Amino acid sequence: MKTAYCVPVLMYHHVSPVVGSLTTSPENFESQIAGLARHGYRGLTAGEFADFLAGKPTPPRSVLITFDDGYLDNWVYAHPVLQKYSMHAVLFLITGLIGEGPARAHAGQQGAALPSVSCHLQAKALLAAGNPDPVMLRWSEVLAMQETGSFEFHSHTHTHHRWDLTGDSREVCLQHLKQDLTDSRATLQRRLGAVSEHFCWPQGYFAQDYVALAQASGFKYLYTTVAHGQNLAGASPAHIFRVAVRNRGDAWLRTRMWFATHSIVGPLYNKWKLWKRTLRAKA
Numbered sequence: 001m002k003t004a005y006c007v008p009v010l011m012y013h014h015v016s017p018v019v020g021s022l023t024t025s026p027e028n029f030e031s032q033i034a035g036l037a038r039h040g041y042r043g044l045t046a047g048e049f050a051d052f053l054a055g056k057p058t059p060p061r062s063v064l065i066t067f068d069d070g071y072l073d074n075w076v077y078a079h080p081v082l083q084k085y086s087m088h089a090v091l092f093l094i095t096g097l098i099g100e101g102p103a104r105a106h107a108g109q110q111g112a113a114l115p116s117v118s119c120h121l122q123a124k125a126l127l128a129a130g131n132p133d134p135v136m137l138r139w140s141e142v143l144a145m146q147e148t149g150s151f152e153f154h155s156h157t158h159t160h161h162r163w164d165l166t167g168d169s170r171e172v173c174l175q176h177l178k179q180d181l182t183d184s185r186a187t188l189q190r191r192l193g194a195v196s197e198h199f200c201w202p203q204g205y206f207a208q209d210y211v212a213l214a215q216a217s218g219f220k221y222l223y224t225t226v227a228h229g230q231n232l233a234g235a236s237p238a239h240i241f242r243v244a245v246r247n248r249g250d251a252w253l254r255t256r257m258w259f260a261t262h263s264i265v266g267p268l269y270n271k272w273k274l275w276k277r278t279l280r281a282k283a
Helices: 026-038 046-053 072-084 120-128 139-148 170-192 208-216 250-261 265-282
Strands: 009-012 062-069 089-093 151-155 198-200 221-223
Touching: 026 072, 026 250, 046 062, 046 221, 062 072, 072 089, 072 139, 072 151, 089 198, 139 151, 139 170, 151 170, 151 198, 170 208, 208 221, 250 265
Parallel strands: 009 062, 062 089, 089 151, 198 221
Antiparallel strands: none
């Protein structure tokens, strides 16, 4: 059996007709997912991706599709597309921001009046004002997606707070993070009946003491926002690379995945991108 050399991990936030940062339009998202399905790609579960990292043979055309935070538009626009093409995704939930109430309509329901969704900046403003329901998922929607198999759910902390920016001592910062992780695990266990070893860093920040704390809290597979590396069999699960998906169509995504996964071109491309980043930092 042929096995994957490298599994690309894609990172999404919003799928929405509202233009903004961290957003892929529903049309481009469907183009991307339809293209992956048409070319024989399979969306792995987090467990299957963990097996790949451990060295278990995995089909060459495998991809891990991830979403961060848990926005309402993931239910309204992403869920029906994933369901339509029998693709599977992983969603890292900010558990403290997920709400109560009945499931709202989604785009796969013909004739349904869809709820309004917000751009990323508007979503951040509503969250800062303590009003998450118009922009975040409800537990009823989480359960509906889990039951259909379009999404599975893992931890993105309970608050998504950057404790390192509070000005507190590092010891206090770590105490806050530990509580954040504890609350997230407890909420997932209570709401979904299970909590996994998969975890995504809030706002992409981590350091060695953060890694040690997350591991001590029961998380083994740690997902970053770093794109310039390859997820290979035998690689450390403590540093999983992800490719941020742009608001482009299928051809762009498959080209980007080729650069990310090629055994020769991939490392050279990553070195070039890191060199460019270094130049920008010095400018």
